Amino acid sequence: GNSVTQMEGPVTLSEEAFLTINCTYTATGYPSLFWYVQYPGEGLQLLLKATKADDKGSNKGFEATYRKETTSFHLEKGSVQVSDSAVYFCALGASSGSARQLTFGSGTQLTVLP
Amino acid sequence: EAGVTQFPSHSVIEKGQTVTLRCDPISGHDNLYWYRRVMGKEIKFLLHFVKESKQDESGMPNNRFLAERTGGTYSTLKVQPAELEDSGVYFCASSQEPGSYEQYFGPGTRLTVT
Numbered sequence: 088g089n090s091v092t093q094m095e096g097p098v099t100l101s102e103e104a105f106l107t108i109n110c111t112y113t114a115t116g117y118p119s120l121f122w123y124v125q126y127p128g129e130g131l132q133l134l135l136k137a138t139k140a141d142d143k144g145s146n147k148g149f150e151a152t153y154r155k156e157t158t159s160f161h162l163e164k165g166s167v168q169v170s171d172s173a174v175y176f177c178a179l180g181a182s183s184g185s186a187r188q189l190t191f192g193s194g195t196q197l198t199v200l201p
Numbered sequence: 202e203a204g205v206t207q208f209p210s211h212s213v214i215e216k217g218q219t220v221t222l223r224c225d226p227i228s229g230h231d232n233l234y235w236y237r238r239v240m241g242k243e244i245k246f247l248l249h250f251v252k253e254s255k256q257d258e259s260g261m262p263n264n265r266f267l268a269e270r271t272g273g274t275y276s277t278l279k280v281q282p283a284e285l286e287d288s289g290v291y292f293c294a295s296s297q298e299p300g301s302y303e304q305y306f307g308p309g310t311r312l313t314v315t
Contacts, residue, residue, distance in 0.1 A: 091243070119302050130205065131244075131292065131306035176244060180302030187232070188246035188257065189302060194238075 089114045093177045093192030100167055100199050108162040108195045110151075110177035118181040120144075120153050120160040121189070125174045134162075134175070167199045203227070205307035207293050213313045219281040222310045224293030226275070232256075232296040233276050234304060235268060239289035250276060251299070283314045 094109040112118065119138045123131040135144030140155035149164045160177060177192040206225045214220050226233045235247040247266070248258040252273035261268070265284070270276040280287055290311050294304035 093243075121302065123306070128308065130308040131294075133303060133305075136303070178244075187296075187299075187302060188234070188249060188260070189236075189244075189304065190246070191236075191244035193243040194241070 089118070089179060089181050089190045091177050091179055091190055091192035094195055095193070097196040097198060100197070102169055102199055102201050103166045104199075106162070106164040106167045106171075106197070108175055108177075108197070110160045110162065110192060112158050112160065112177075112179050114158075114179055114181045114190075116181055118179040120151070121178040121180065122149070122151055122160070122162050123176040123178055123191075125176070125194075127173070131176065167197075169199045169201050172197055172199045205293055205295055205305050207291075207307040207310050209310060210308065211311045211313075213315065214283055215315055216285055217282045219279065220283055220312060222278045222280075222291055222312070224276045224278070224307060226293070226295030227297075227305055230295035230297050230305070231273065232299065232301075232304075233270060234294040234296075235276070235278055236260075236292040236294065237289050238292070238309075239286070244292065247278075280312075283312075285314050288312055288314045 090113045121136045122134040124134045135146040137144040137153035143152045174194045178189045208223045233250040238244045246260040249256045250270045267279045290309040292309045294306045296304045
């Protein structure tokens, strides 16, 4: 079946540090890949996505590249801010008949200190 | 435009009691999903409605869980009787496009069974 393995947290960084959160996946076919973010007290928000190999998703300074050869979709940001503190979830969407469910990783808690 | 709303935000019940969670999707979204995150682990799919019909309920853990979406608008998820392992955060999501993985999530309901 489909699965997502995500870098375990928590991760604590200083402001302006470089961020990488690793994500690898197992899926049949050609899944779409996503990063969702959950800020304190809020629901999950779609951060970025990529729908085919070598696509790069980007938003708010975050980037992730769909690497089919390594089945990875690592999240990166060059300079984190305190406001980036949140839980980050890697997810894949792989259709099975009419199903449109998402498969998530376990989440990575990021804390950015001033 | 209002987002996905969930009620209640928190619920604490005793083992053996019944709890009903409610989700109001974004207006006009035919697709409604339930997910849950147990003990800080990955978010897992429970089921998918298209309008009032259950499209996929493969993630429902057992027959103590009953989801309904009468009239194709809001949805309820009832747990009866609740067990300790049902504790977690229950997320609802909705989407407009039938084949879309871009789902809009609510803030979740945190359920604690004691």
